[in-house]
Amino acid sequence: MEQKGQNGQEQILVGIDVGSTTTKVAVMEVATGKVLFSDYTRHHSDQLQSVSRAVKLVKETLAGRSFLTAMTGSGAKHLSEELRIPYVQEVVANSIALKAMYGEIGTAIELGGQDAKIIFFQRDKRTGELQVADMRMNGSCAGGTGAFVDEIASLLKTPVEEFDALAAQGTTVYDISGRCGVYAKTDIQPLL
Structure with a gap:
């Protein structure tokens, strides 16, 4: 089933991840899952400037096409509120993407700039649906990040x-x- 935006074009999603040390952006067509553009850059503690740069790159890449945007990451909460862009907590965002991309996954570990996260998955006994069983995040040390x-x-x-x-x-x-x-x-x- 094709998913079309308001203008009849393919629906495009933009994700911006503002982490403790980097800003990442990915642009994807919903129907195909094709990544149209991505960028990964260190923000050197200037998260606002890095998000502005990312949005500018997205607008240049999409040249007038409409898109939906969401933000995630440790530095995104405040920026998403200021910019009125939906925010998804980073471990939740990872779990959604992992479930969509991998039908059989048990554990995922993500090393961020200043933290490490681990997500445990299991199948719901009643429905068979893959779900998050537990999530953990280090809280006292940045070792291994x-x-x-x-x-x-x-x-x-x-x-x-x-x-x-x-x-x-x-x-x-x-x-x-x-x-x-x-x-x-x-x-x-x-x-x-």
Whole structure:
């Protein structure tokens, strides 16, 4: 079934995720699920400017076509209220997308800039529908999150994009604290 907007064109959805360190935008056709445009940029603590930039890019990309927009992310709540754009809490947004994209999913882990989230899924015993059974979010430490990974990349003087190849060359696994980013960094520095 084709979904048409008010002007008879394909309905287009725009999602803007304003996280603790980055702003992401995705533009998608509803009927096909085709991603028409996406952008990922660090906002350097200027979330408003990054959202303005994202909206400008979307308008340029869609050149006069109409679209529906929603926002998510740790930095989006206040901005969505100011801009009168619907807001969806980030773990809820992730769970909706994951259920739509993957028919069989048990657990999903998302590492944000300053937090980590885990979502557990299960099938409803009565209906068989995939549903969220539990959601958790770290609350006391940013260890293992994007900000921590960035910090270690800086310490190693290695771009994050090269971590995977660097890890593949490893021959030894060292014990470091897995509970706290500060302790982990304290364990890593003498090993260097």
